[in-house]
Amino acid sequence: MATHGQGVLGALIRTQSNTSLHRPPSVVWNRATPDDEEHGPRRLSQDGDIEDFRRSDERRLSAMLNGPQMRSQRLIGNSNPRYRWERYWKTKDELRAMKKPIRQYYERTNSLIQQYVYIDRLLDSSLPHDLLNEYTNTTSSGMGMVEVPPTICEEGDAAIHANGNSPAKKLKRTPRELYRLSNEQTPLLDGDSDAENGGPKADIPAVEDDMVESGDRIVRIAIYVNLAANAVLLAGKIVVILLTSSLSVLASLVDAALDFLSTAIVWTTTRMIERQDQYQYPVGRRRLEPVGVLVFSVVMVTAFVQVALECLNRLNSDDHQLVELGIPALVIMLGTVFVKALCWLWCRLVKNSSVQALAQDAMTDIVFNVFSIIFPLIGFYMKLWWLDALGGLLLSLYVIFNWAGTSASHIRNLTGAAATADERNVLLYLTMRFAKTIKQIQGLQAYHSGDKLNVEVDIVLDENMSLRDSHDLGESLQYVLESVPIVDRAFVHQDYAGWNLPTHMEQQGS
Known part of the structure; x- marks a missing residue:
């Protein structure tokens, strides 16, 4: 009996092992195909074919490791x-x-x-x-070359279909x-x-507040309804001011006229924003909305300064006649409150920022018109001639201070004011949490460009990261930052070191 490892089986194993280890690399036997049955096994290749097989395996392994799921996880x-x-x-x-x-x-x-x-x-x-x-x-x-279309077009559809491929969803x-x-x-x-x-x-x-887009049909209907309601209420208040000399009602009339103007401005700016012109306005006309509000606030303050001056003249005059609201005037004023209440109840259900602003304006008008009724009524029944003029003055001062603050806020935003500390903290936390491959955040600047913010982020990535990975990662972060409702545009700058020269030329001297 042969000892362990010295029998026929052991010798056969050793022989096959030595053959596989020392087989000349120039001989490789391929699996037989039906065409080779008549001629026997086919001798396949030399050293170059083995190298091709190795490269093919490497490409398959690389494609597996760099596949969509593995790549995003990495x-x-x-x-x-x-x-x-x-x-x-x-x-x-x-x-x-x-x-x-x-x-x-x-x-x-x-x-x-x-x-x-x-x-x-x-x-x-x-x-x-x-x-x-x-x-x-x-x-x-x-694993292949990039296909360049014969003609490069600026239009998206033409560029997509230039190579005959259907666009991916x-x-x-x-x-x-x-x-x-x-x-x-x-x-x-x-x-x-x-x-x-x-x-x-x-x-x-x-x-x-932004669940409904500005171009949706429900937003246009809401604007049209408010425009029609303000036109009717303006006509009604003109009738009231012809029936009575109340200064509180005069303040309400001026407010109604300016409400009609504000709705017209919102409608005009919405239509102009929808008309995109990438040559004259490459980033759109979204700043038209705060500009329109700024112009309207200046008109509003100017108009109510005139009303306040009229109220002061009435208080300083010798005319102590009581102001009485007749039944027709009272009915029209109460109808105004009722219509504004309906507009408020409906507009608050439309989740759009512009329509929500109309709802807030309607709520303000309700309070304004209620006090426009209360002041002359109390003054008439309590025989206080000065209460109507005082009420008109108080309402005018309320509007002046309110819209002066609004205009100051829009001037601040249009001149590039910085974001608040809370807004910056939220954007910084989002950038920090976005990807594990972000080694450092060099800086984050957030400043107003109209009502919303422009955000500039400088991140540090591995210097050995490929251009494709760094581009896709930075642009994905850009889109996530721009998806935050307070952000208009985001710019992500990728760097490979923790130090850097000033990002912009004007920062050289700072």
């Missing part, structure tokens, strides 16, 4: 929660037990926590991965679509068990 990573926000949340009962200054501080903290929780939900969903993976359908995979990259995608695997706002138990609820201000 660049963005999995869920990366940083904080347990519920530990810092204060319930309503806890807030009520605090003194006012401390309560205001924790109310601000609660608002920030709600926004941070919303960003956590957003970035832990499939949305960032979907944005990054979308580039897979539009770029070369590294893409995500609609608008704030409403990015924040409220119907095919999200991880719901953003569902399942708020913490909120049901008194914990923080995911919330971003102005998200609900």
Whole structure:
């Protein structure tokens, strides 16, 4: 009997092992094909063919490792929660037990926590991965050459169809679509068990107010209805002012005339914003809206200064005649309050920022018209001749101070004022949480360009990261930043080192 390892089987194994290890590389036997049955096995290749096989395996492995799912996991990573926000949340009962200054501080903290929780939900969903993976359908995979169309057109459809390929279905990259995608695997706002138990609820201000786009039919109907209502009410108040000499009613008439003007301005700016001209207005005409509000606020302040001067003249005059509102005038004024109440109830249901502004204006008009009725009525029945003029003066001063603040705010925004600390913190937290491959945030600038913000972010990536990965990552971050309702445009600058020269020329001397 042969000892262990010295038998026929052991010798056969050793022989086959030596043959496989020392077989000349120039001989490789291929699997037989039906055409080779008559001629026997086919001797395939030399050293070059082995190298081709090795490169083919490497390409297949690279394609697998750089596939959409693996690539997004490599660049963005999995869920990366940083904080347990519920530990810092204060319930309503806890807030009520605090003194006012401390309560205001924790109310601000609660608002920030709600926004941070919303960003956590957003970035832990499939949305960032979907944005990054979308580039897979539009770029070369590294295994072939980029196809350049024979003719490059500026129009999107012509460029897409130039090479005969049908366009791939893409995500609609608008704030409403990015924040409220119907095919999200991880719901953003569902399942708020913490909120049901008194914990923080995911919330971003102005998200609900922008659920309806400005070009939608319901927005145009709301503007048309308010325009028609203001025209009718203006005609009615003209009749009232002809029936009575009340200065409170005069202030209400001026307010109605300017309401009609404001609705006309909103309608005009909305129509002009919808007409896009990429040559004369490359980034659109969104700044027309704050400019229109600024012009209207100046007209509003000027008009009510004249009303206030008329009220002062009445108070200083020797005319002490009581002002009486007759039944027709009273009916018209009460009808004005009723119509404005209907407009407010309907407009508040349309989740659009412009329509919500109309709803707020309608609510202000309700209060304004109620006091326009109360002052002359009380003055007539209590025999106080000066109460009507005083009421008109108080209403005028209220409008002047209110719209003066509005105009100052729009001037500040149009001149490039910085974002608030809370707004900057939210944008900084979003950038920090976006991807694990972001090594450092060099800087974040957020400043107004009209009502919304321009955001400039400088991030540091690995210097060995490919151009394709750094481009797709930076542009995905840009779209997520622009999906925040307070942001108009975002600019992401990728760097490979923690130091950098000034980003813009004018910063050289600063």
